[in-house]
Amino acid sequence: MELELRHLRVIRTIAEAGSLNKAAGRLGVAQPALSTQLKRIERALGGPLFHRDRTGARPTPLGELVLARASMLLPAVSDLQDSARRFAFARDQIRTIRVGGTHGPLLGGLVGRLATAYPDVPVGLHTAWSEAEISALATAGRIDIALIGVCGESPPPGGDALLWRTVGVDPVFVMLADEHPLASQPELELGQLAGERWVSAPGDGCFGDCFATACSRAGFSPATFYETDVAACVHLVQLGSAIGLCRATLPPTPGVAVRPLAGVPLRWRHLLGRLPDAPPEPVADDILGHARAVYQEAVLRSAALRGWLPGHPGFGMAS
Structure with a gap:
């Protein structure tokens, strides 16, 4: 028995x-x-x-x-x-799931998982480079789920209108062309990159200011800093025209080496936000679980991040 x-x-x-x-x-x-x-x-x-x-x-x-x-x-x-x-x-009460997010390595994966998990529910998608815009859409009820990132410990935009949960915490790494002289080093000091041209995707948070502060502490001011979309950032790095700042969960990219920065001068929090009870708590918890699963998949794809995480508590997927 x-x-x-x-x-x-x-x-x-x-x-x-x-x-x-x-x-x-x-x-x-x-x-x-x-x-x-x-x-x-x-x-x-x-x-x-x-x-x-x-x-x-x-x-x-x-x-x-x-x-x-x-x-x-x-x-x-x-x-x-x-x-x-x-x-x-x-x-049974959900008629659609409208996801909004800034461009990043998690958004597409989350939409794909939701479409599979909720085959009878249309999944909508709205993207923007502005975290504030995505948060405003969620606050107005025009999207159900906001997937954004914020720099360090800074609060998400939109005040207290939305409920925010942490998906994961990335260190900010640097990406260089494979042929870059420093690409062979396992870790880089920010000061080693003082003479480089920099590129990063735009945002409306404090990331640019935090980067400038980190450079100042390392003894230099960035001579050139381009802001453009993610695809153009990666292309400039591949050409050797610039080096880029990236979340450590950036998918593996041909021609690009991703390296950690010593001392972790910058970090990035992936957040999922929603209005209270919209969607209802059980569905919202399920969506959070899918977002964290997508984050974990991104970690597993990144050899640099997988090797880095064990020695750095406080980073990786949120519990």
């Missing part, structure tokens, strides 16, 4: 009642039938679960062990059932 949850409930009821006779009454079965069932459960578990005498039934040491595990398992299963019912109900 294989142990089932109903058997754990029987054991718990006997322990709470203090006797088989009282437990049988609570369970709505005859006492001899309950005694027979208990013997089968005890055979499956390898020994007696209760000391039984004229005063009642008291757990044996094995019984205490089983009851301790049951006290964790039964509430967990009940919570799982409740959560599943709430999720199924909430999912």
